[in-house]
Amino acid sequence: MFGLNRSDTLLLIFVALLTMLAPFFLNPFPEGSSLAQFNGGYPDLMQRFVIFGIFAIGFNILFGLTGYLSFGHAAFLGIGSYAAIWMMKLLTMNVIPAIILSVIVAGVFSLFVGYISLRRSGIYFSILTLAFAQMSYALAYSVLTPITGGETGLQPKLSDPRILDTMLGGGGDATRANLFGLEMGKSWQMDWNGWVFTFNTGYYVAAVVMLIAFYLSIRIFRSPFGLMLRAIKTNQNRLNYTGVNTKPYTLAAFVISGMYAGLAGGLLVAMDTQVGPERMFWTASGEVVLMTILGGVGTLIGPVLGAGLIKYMENILSKINEGLLETWFAFMPDTAGDVVVTVLALFTGKGWHLTLGLIFMLVVVFLPGGLVGGLVQGGRRMFRSRDGKATRETKSNQTPPTSTPAE
Amino acid sequence: MDAILLQILNGLDKGSAYALIALGLTLIFGTLGVVNFAHGALFMIGAFCAVVLARIMNYSRVVIDETRTDFLGNPMKIEVPYLHDWFGPATGQTMIEWSVPLAILFSIPVMWFVGYAMERGLIRHFYKRPHADQILVTFGLAIVLQEIVKHFFGANPIQTPAPPAFSGSFDVGAMLGFDPNVIIYPYWRLIYFAFAAVIIGAVFAFLQFTTFGMVVRAGMADRETVGLLGIDIDKRFTTMFAIAACVAGLAGVMYAPINAPNYHMGMDFLVLSFVVVVVGGMGSLAGAVLAGFMLGILESIASMAQVIEYLPGxxxxxxxxxxxxxxxxxxxxxxxxxxxxxx
Known part of the structure; x- marks a missing residue:
């Protein structure tokens, strides 16, 4: 189907079901129950899942396929966001032009950065991309304030021109993004025996975009172009010696992943119609690296899982405070309950970074291929369907063989 | 001219910190081949060694002074540090005021232990793994260390003053023949620079003039051959990791009076230190030091009002x-x- 082989089609269908039914299975606990805290099915978080999923998928095309570790991808996300918000301010609150422009602008900027940075490789490349991103951040924060709004960032205002909206009769709310009149923030709630499921327009728009992005990334992974990129990762020197000019391939991969980042940035703006320079800070670039490695570098679904896990922890774990823990462990004897609460309080609420750090360490130490690598290995150990050779291959390449469906 | 000189001096202390951290990073990278993202955290732990020692020395008992009253009319409670009891008020107070320099002695064993434990416990399992894995695991470790420090010391910066003897400023301009009070430079920054120069000199001398250093340099050049000659190079590299941790820690201890320590100061320095290392050239110790000072000075020259006027931002x-x-x-x-x- 769609030019994919059987396992890839299954994977695509799996991801499609996952995203379309997310409002159901991300809300497994009834509203009002003590575990409702763990429900991730509210619109804001679900939007972040898919948008950062797109960001990580794009990053994986560069890092997973070519092995070039960019430490400045947040710059493209930020620039996409700024482009989108200007489109909303000047032309229309419809999200389509905003997203298209954000992809184009991020693509042009990544062409510029990539053209310069790809003259070096290894850590020198990483530092060059980092330098460009930090420069964009610093400039957006200070000198470029007329364009970027400086520290406060940008938001659509009632006084903005919005040429197209005015021409068409000033339709729609001036400060809410819409898709041909369908408001992004609009949600429908379904109440069923105490379970509440929320369906949000913005989430489904972002989810459809993510499915397209995911499909494109499968096609890129399976194309001759993707094979070429893998060859660059394996041994760039040998390619150069055989007379292949690798620069156009790496540059194309860089621009594609920059456009994915711009797309994610545009979508972020389409959801919450605001942007600030902190989106381009190096920690944001580091976050996408961590998402990709955590999920599994070079695997198709890994980055999406990594993005989901990190965003889930960031939003759910940080909400659990000591008072809540006390209600959970109220059934225990006082002293024991206190001990448990004190220990758990270290890892939740404001201390959720500690859990994040520990998970990074544990995953890297025990699951070298990330979550997907671990799943594939675990599955193989369960079924023993492959010989030892394939397992060794996985270990040395950090990527599972191409034929496994879990990829 | 005098303005430029002042900015060069201002750049020296930041440059010294960059140079010391970058030197440690390069030592680790050159010997073990590991990209250590937790190095900023080591710098931060060093700064908190100064904080901890200051707290220990200020540990006091409460004495009720009946002759004085506080604003509520109750007898005044006065905290008397135990050091005053043990060494007499004068010596005890001097020791408290000198807690930052004393923390140098305190931090060396602490940092040695931290560095040794880190290398033996975690880093050694990552020699053969890709750099991306090393970055991720050390980054995770940095977050964990940072959160632990945050848990015990809170999120706010903790003021850690230098000894009062060094709290003043030094009129460099008058000494060099400029007008007085034009180029004024705090003593402590001058000391920081001198301290950094001594540490850097000591590390280079250690590598250049001792047998241990010679073996380490040989191991950096060709690890396998040194191993074949029957030398346990891994053991020496572990020691080098501990030394690099000490260098970062000492840089942090002495930096505490310049910039009040907070839990994320390591992350703030980490990225710039990596830029410094790479600009200096991966694996080159002299390059790291050179680039550290160069970038520190350039940064402060660029923040002159005259420069910003022409090139905003x-x-x-x-x-x-x-x-x-x-x-x-x-x-x-x-x-x-x-x-x-x-x-």
Missing amino acids: INQIVIYLVAIIILLTRPRGLLGRKGVMEE
């Missing part, structure tokens, strides 16, 4: 701009060796 980006220009004109940084970290 340049102070924010000068380090990255210089890094890009250097990497594009000199592919391996200032003094980099061939074939390091290019694959």
Whole structure:
């Protein structure tokens, strides 16, 4: 189907079901129950899942396929966001032009950065991309304030021109993004025996975009172009010696992943119609690296899982405070309950970074291929369907063989 | 002219910190081949060694002074540090005021232990793993260390003053023949620079003039051959890791009076230190030191009002701009060796 082989089609269908039914299975606990805290099915978080999923998928095309570790991808996300918000301010609150422009602008900027940075490789490349991103951040924060709004960032205002909206009769709310009149923030709630499921327009728009992005990334992974990129990762020197000019391939991969980042940035703006320079800070670039490695570098679904896990922890774990823990462990004897609460309080609420750090360490130490690598290995150990050779291959390449469906 | 001189002096202390951290990073990278993202956290732990020692020394008992009353009319409670009891008020107070320099002695065993434990417990399992894994695991470790420090010391910066003897400023301009009170430089920053110079000199001397250093240098050049000669090079490299941790820790201890320690100061320095290491050239110790001072000084020259007038915003980006220009004109940084970290 769609030019994919059987396992890839299954994977695509799996991801499609996952995203379309997310409002159901991300809300497994009834509203009002003590575990409702763990429900991730509210619109804001679900939007972040898919948008950062797109960001990580794009990053994986560069890092997973070519092995070039960019430490400045947040710059493209930020620039996409700024482009989108200007489109909303000047032309229309419809999200389509905003997203298209954000992809184009991020693509042009990544062409510029990539053209310069790809003259070096290894850590020198990483530092060059980092330098460009930090420069964009610093400039957006200070000198470029007329364009970027400086520290406060940008938001659509009632006084903005919005040429197209005015021409068409000033339709729609001036400060809410819409898709041909369908408001992004609009949600429908379904109440069923105490379970509440929320369906949000913005989430489904972002989810459809993510499915397209995911499909494109499968096609890129399976194309001759993707094979070429893998060859660059394996041994760039040998390619150069055989007379292949690798620069156009790496540059194309860089621009594609920059456009994915711009797309994610545009979508972020389409959801919450605001942007600030902190989106381009190096920690944001580091976050996408961590998402990709955590999920599994070079695997198709890994980055999406990594993005989901990190965003889930960031939003759910940080909400659990000591008072809540006390209600959970109220059934225990006082002293024991206190001990448990004190220990758990270290890892939740404001201390959720500690859990994040520990998970990074544990995953890297025990699951070298990330979550997907671990799943594939675990599955193989369960079924023993492959010989030892394939397992060794996985270990040395950090990527599972191409034929496994879990990829 | 005097303004430029002042900015060069201002750049020295930041440059010293960059140089010390970058030196440690390069030592670790050159010996073990590990990209250590937790190095900023080591710097931060060093600064908190100073905080901890100051707290220990200020540990006091409460004495009720009946002769004086506080604003509520109750007898005044006065805290008397135990050091006053043990060494007499004068000596005890001097020791408390000198807690930062004393923390140098305190931090060396602490940092040695932290560095040793880190290398033996975690880093050694990552020699053969890709650099991306090393980055992720050390980054995770940095977050964990940072959160632990945050848990015990809170999120706010903790003021850690220098000894009062050094709290004043020094009129460099008058000494060099400029008008007085034009170029004034705090003593402590001068001391920081001198301290950094001594540490850097000591590390180089250690590598250059001792047998241990010679073996380590040989191991950096060709690890396998040194191993074949029957030398347990891993053990020596572990020691080098501990030394690098000590260098970062000492840089942190002495930096505490300049910039009040907070839990994320390591992360703030980490990225810039990596830029410094790469600009200096991966694996080159001299390059790291040179680039550290160069970037520190350039940063403070770029923040002069006259420069900002012509190039607005340049102070924010000068380090990255210089890094890009250097990497594009000199592919391996200032003094980099061939074939390091290019694959």
